[in-house]
Amino acid sequence: MAIESKAAPPGRSHIRNPGRRRFVIASLLTCVTPACSAPKQASTPRFAAAWNDRDGHRVGLLAQRADGMLPTASIEVPTRAHGLLAEAGGSLLAVARRPGDWMLRWHPGRSAPHWVWAEPDRAFNGHVVSSADGKRLFTTETDLETGQGLIGVWDARSLEKVDEWPTHGIDAHMMLMEGDTLLVANGGVPTQPETGRIKRNLHAMDSSLVRLHAGSGALVGQWRLADRRLSLRHMARSGARVGIAMQAEHDAGADRDAAPVLAVFERDRLLVPDAPPVPGAAGYAGDIAAWNGGFALSAPRANAVLHWRPDAGWSPPISLQEACPILSAGGRDLWAGGSAAALGAAADPHVRLKLPAKLRLDNHWVLV
Numbered sequence: 001m002a003i004e005s006k007a008a009p010p011g012r013s014h015i016r017n018p019g020r021r022r023f024v025i026a027s028l029l030t031c032v033t034p035a036c037s038a039p040k041q042a043s044t045p046r047f048a049a050a051w052n053d054r055d056g057h058r059v060g061l062l063a064q065r066a067d068g069m070l071p072t073a074s075i076e077v078p079t080r081a082h083g084l085l086a087e088a089g090g091s092l093l094a095v096a097r098r099p100g101d102w103m104l105r106w107h108p109g110r111s112a113p114h115w116v117w118a119e120p121d122r123a124f125n126g127h128v129v130s131s132a133d134g135k136r137l138f139t140t141e142t143d144l145e146t147g148q149g150l151i152g153v154w155d156a157r158s159l160e161k162v163d164e165w166p167t168h169g170i171d172a173h174m175m176l177m178e179g180d181t182l183l184v185a186n187g188g189v190p191t192q193p194e195t196g197r198i199k200r201n202l203h204a205m206d207s208s209l210v211r212l213h214a215g216s217g218a219l220v221g222q223w224r225l226a227d228r229r230l231s232l233r234h235m236a237r238s239g240a241r242v243g244i245a246m247q248a249e250h251d252a253g254a255d256r257d258a259a260p261v262l263a264v265f266e267r268d269r270l271l272v273p274d275a276p277p278v279p280g281a282a283g284y285a286g287d288i289a290a291w292n293g294g295f296a297l298s299a300p301r302a303n304a305v306l307h308w309r310p311d312a313g314w315s316p317p318i319s320l321q322e323a324c325p326i327l328s329a330g331g332r333d334l335w336a337g338g339s340a341a342a343l344g345a346a347a348d349p350h351v352r353l354k355l356p357a358k359l360r361l362d363n364h365w366v367l368v
Contacts, residue, residue: 046072047335048092049325049365050081054358057081059094059106061368068354069342073108082126083174086368088134095139097126103139105159116159121145122152126363127174129182130156131214138182138214140172149186151175151217165217169208174234176242181220182212183242183265185232189249202249207232209244209270223270225263229255230272230283232263238290238331241266241310245297248283259283261297262308276314278302286324287364290331298323298336305336305343318343325365337361 047062047069059081060074081104082097091107100123105114118124118141125140139152141164149172153163169186176183188207205228211220225232234245241264248259260275261283275283281302288297294309304317305326322339336343339360344353355361 045329045335046368047327047365048084048086048368049337050077050084050094050362052080052360052362053356059084059092059104061108062365064344064353070356071359075104075106075108075113077104078102080362082362083128083364084366085128085130085137086366087130090368092368093128093137095124095126095128097124100124100126100142103128103159114159122150124152125149125172129175129177132177132180136162138175140167140175140184142170142172147190149184151182151184151212153217163217165212167212168210168219168222169206171207171231173232176235176237177214178211180214182214183235184210184212185235185244186210187231187233187247188228189231202229202251205229205231205249209265221268223265223268225270225272227259227272230259230263233285234288236288236290236295238293238295243288243290243295243297243308245285245288246283247285250283253282256283257281261285261299261306262288262295264295264310273308273313276306276308276317278304278306278314278317281306287326289326289328289334291328291334292331296326296328296334296336298326300324303338305334324363325361327365327367329367335365337365 045064049062050059057077057080058074059077061072062069063072079096081094083095085093091105094104096102101118103116121144123142128137128139135156137154137156141150141152147170149167149169151165154161167184167186171187171189173185173187186208188205190201209223229250231247231249232244233247236243244263246261248256250256260272262273264271281299284301286298286300288295297306299306300322303321305320305323306317307315320338323336325337328334341352344351
């Protein structure tokens with residue numbers, strides 16, 4: 001294998017310092033174990049995910065077997081990956097968050113990984129989506145000098161950055177393509193720029209949902225909730241509705257416990273259903289997927305998967321220890337990952353699939 005040798009554009013660097021170059025070289029040299037080789041033909045379904053296996057952070061593929069999920073290919077990454085995008089050609093994009101200094105394109109067994117390193121005054125915020133025509137990629141980013149949210153616009157083939165647009169907020173997080181527009185969730189949480197971990201001045205939170213023109217970045221609309229301590233994070237579409245998983249940032253634990261975890265965007269209105277009747281949720285939803293006419297949300301602090309439908313409200317929770325990554329296929333089959341097991345397919349949502357003991361899944365996974 002060879003290191004990606006394409007020169008960086010003026011003013012930008014794919015590999016900003018020798019330590020990162022050493023990591024890229026090491027990742028290529030060590031990606032010769034069976035877990036890094038081209039995956040064998042596996043029974044469907046297969047998932048792309050990020051995880052920690054106690055030896056480091058990895059991005060890779062999991063295959064569902066009769067009673068569990070097993071890794072079939074993986075690559076070491078410098079820090080935690082967050083959002084993933086399965087591309088049409090079989091490659092996988094993974095983006096870091098906190099500190100958010102890298103993006104990776106990886107095609108197991110076919111070519112060298114392509115690393116992109118954030119500019120010194122920028123940080124990736126963990127999510128990437130493709131434009132409707134597949135020619136561009138959009139990433140959520142932060143200007144580390146001002147704290148303002150940005151959309152990075154990238155050439156999908158070369159992974160060269162060609163433009164960036166303001167998100168008209170801070171803590172820009174997940175995006176959804178909506179025709180010729182882009183929906184962006186501004187989480188609104190002021191954080192320490194270097195890590196994104198230390199929250200500060202929460203009284204100044206300003207979470208919002210914005211719609212940008214996907215060709216120019218022009219602001220088309222912006223919506224806010226009455227409760228400024230609710231952070232809009234992850235999104236999924238179900239029919240005419242977009243569900244938005246939220247995370248409460250209230251000072252008092254009792255206020256977080258009583259906080260809703262779901263907002264619904266429909267007909268240019270942002271509505272909030274009642275909080276789920278689940279103890280311990282602490283107003284925290286980790287991920288969201290369209291499922292069974294509504295939305296499924298993971299509630300890792302309540303060790304549960306939640307389900308809401310507009311005609312029925314909240315269903316009884318499904319137990320899953322530290323539930324976080326969640327996805328559905330066609331709004332029917334549902335998979336959710338936990339700390340030691342996963343829920344597999346919605347025909348019986350209580351079926352458990354074993355996970356390797358040392359494998360700890362991160363926030364998101366996608367079908368490949």
